[in-house]
Amino acid sequence: MTLTTMISTMAAGMLRTTGIFALTLIGSLPLGMVVALLRKSRFAPVRGIIRGFISIMRGTPLMLQLLVWYFGPYYLFGWNIGNWRFPALILGFVLNYAAYFAEIYRGGIESIPVGQYEACEVLGYTKSQTFMRVILPQVIKNIMPSVTNEVITLVKDTSLAFTLAYQEVFSLAKQISASQTSFMPFLIAGIFYFIANYLVEIIMNRIEKSMDYYK
Amino acid sequence: MIIEMKNIRKSFDGLEVLKDISFGVDSGEVVSIIGPSGSGKSTLLRCATFLETIDGGEILYMGEHAAHTDESGNAVYVSPHELRHFRSYCGLVFQQFNLFPHYSILKNIIDAPVHVQHRNIEEAKTEAMELLSKMGIADKADAYPYQLSGGQQQRVAIARALAMNPEILFFDEPTSALDPELTGEVLKVIRQLADEKMTMVVVTHEMPFAKAVSNRVIFMDGGVIVEQGDPLKVFEDPQEERTKQFLRVFER
Numbered sequence: 089m090t091l092t093t094m095i096s097t098m099a100a101g102m103l104r105t106t107g108i109f110a111l112t113l114i115g116s117l118p119l120g121m122v123v124a125l126l127r128k129s130r131f132a133p134v135r136g137i138i139r140g141f142i143s144i145m146r147g148t149p150l151m152l153q154l155l156v157w158y159f160g161p162y163y164l165f166g167w168n169i170g171n172w173r174f175p176a177l178i179l180g181f182v183l184n185y186a187a188y189f190a191e192i193y194r195g196g197i198e199s200i201p202v203g204q205y206e207a208c209e210v211l212g213y214t215k216s217q218t219f220m221r222v223i224l225p226q227v228i229k230n231i232m233p234s235v236t237n238e239v240i241t242l243v244k245d246t247s248l249a250f251t252l253a254y255q256e257v258f259s260l261a262k263q264i265s266a267s268q269t270s271f272m273p274f275l276i277a278g279i280f281y282f283i284a285n286y287l288v289e290i291i292m293n294r295i296e297k298s299m300d301y302y303k
Numbered sequence: 304m305i306i307e308m309k310n311i312r313k314s315f316d317g318l319e320v321l322k323d324i325s326f327g328v329d330s331g332e333v334v335s336i337i338g339p340s341g342s343g344k345s346t347l348l349r350c351a352t353f354l355e356t357i358d359g360g361e362i363l364y365m366g367e368h369a370a371h372t373d374e375s376g377n378a379v380y381v382s383p384h385e386l387r388h389f390r391s392y393c394g395l396v397f398q399q400f401n402l403f404p405h406y407s408i409l410k411n412i413i414d415a416p417v418h419v420q421h422r423n424i425e426e427a428k429t430e431a432m433e434l435l436s437k438m439g440i441a442d443k444a445d446a447y448p449y450q451l452s453g454g455q456q457q458r459v460a461i462a463r464a465l466a467m468n469p470e471i472l473f474f475d476e477p478t479s480a481l482d483p484e485l486t487g488e489v490l491k492v493i494r495q496l497a498d499e500k501m502t503m504v505v506v507t508h509e510m511p512f513a514k515a516v517s518n519r520v521i522f523m524d525g526g527v528i529v530e531q532g533d534p535l536k537v538f539e540d541p542q543e544e545r546t547k548q549f550l551r552v553f554e555r
Contacts, residue, residue, distance in 0.1 A: 201399075203399050206401060210352055210353075210354065211415040211419060212387055212390050212420075213415065301447065302405050302448075
């Protein structure tokens with residue numbers, strides 16, 4: 089196998105990696121907010137369930153969670169779902185990352201001084217106006233550094249998809265390395281991951297800068 | 304009467320902060336509330352502006368009940384929807400300003416008129432600029448709160464409250480978070496509003512200001528109104544021993 093074939097095969101894998109990455113963010117960023125708000129719900133049972141969910145998601149390996157989502161339906165309920173590999177993968181990633189994002193959001197929401205809520209209340213804002221117009225914009229600014237951290241971790245975590253034999257860049261690197269008895273694929277994978285995270289850093293820095301106009 | 308509060312009771316975790324307080328404010332009146340910390344002054348203001356709910360008593364704005372007491376002696380408020388209508392009667396200026404840091408000064412002032420009262424944005428802008436000129440900070444319209452001094456921020460907060468056209472404006476220790484050299488500019492603005500017959504209630508520790516600007520001074524201690532009346536009378540010839548004690552501290 090020539091180096092060019094190797095790189096182009098792995099680039100196709102990187103595209104799948106990017107797919108996992110993008111779908112996970114699209115799903116978990118909003119879901120995390122829902123979880124964070126439910127975590128602060130007025131109803132104690134809801135709070136309890138959400139706390140349990142977050143606790144399990146953070147307290148068990150993501151690799152294990154992926155296996156449960158993939159094999160669980162069959163082994164636990166005897167369901168045979170066709171083409172379940174990719175949906176199970178995304179489900180596992182989205183739920184896991186939503187739990188982490190939820191805790192970041194919660195920290196961000198709790199860091200907003202109570203005076204901001206009181207000012208809104210006196211001015212007659214509704215609860216949703218208060219949240220959308222005043223609280224959320226400030227929360228987003230405050231949590232950007234933590235979100236960047238999480239997004240960078242996600243780029244690398246996508247490699248866990250190899251547990252479900254999904255052909256993303258890391259799975260391919262392992263396969264090609266074994267069949268070609270070459271170390272090269274790992275090096276290429278490393279470079280791919282690094283470039284991806286370099287881009288993430290640049291983009292997140294831009295977003296952070298765009299919110300630098302106030303303190 | 305713009306606002307009337309009757310027999311207000313309020314406790315926090317069993318500690319009675321307001322003990323059967325009654326007071327009212329007429330249109331155009333400027334009332335100063337003085338008293339030691341923990342006397343319930345701020346709580347009274349927070350109850351009047353619906354930031355705290357009273358345990359018992361009545362709150363009326365423009366003669367209409369926002370809260371009344373039922374047979375068992377507990378306070379009952381009107382529905383949340385109706386309460387929004389009562390909220391529109393009053394404005395509150397906080398000790399800590401509580402401006403919105405992510406909005407420019409102009410946006411801080413027009414956001415509620417536009418999004419709560421659904422007023423025309425151009426009209427709201429024109430009015431906001433007039434208010435800012437009155438506050439002497441028209442040149443700061445495009446700045447952000449962090450770029451302003453405390454005194455300027457507090458003047459923006461006053462403009463923000465006025466932009467809602469309230470019937471009555473409450474001030475909760477408006478100069479207590481300011482450096483001494485900045486209190487003057489804020490007090491000057493309040494004095495100017497008093498001259499324009501804006502109805503105001505000011506919780507303050509600025510005794511000379513209370514004496515000079517208000518029509519009536521209320522001295523509170525231990526959750527009750529100890530003494531009230533004409534500022535000259537209360538300051539020069541207090542009748543109650545507790546008032547005398549309190550004022551003596553300020554003379555030193």
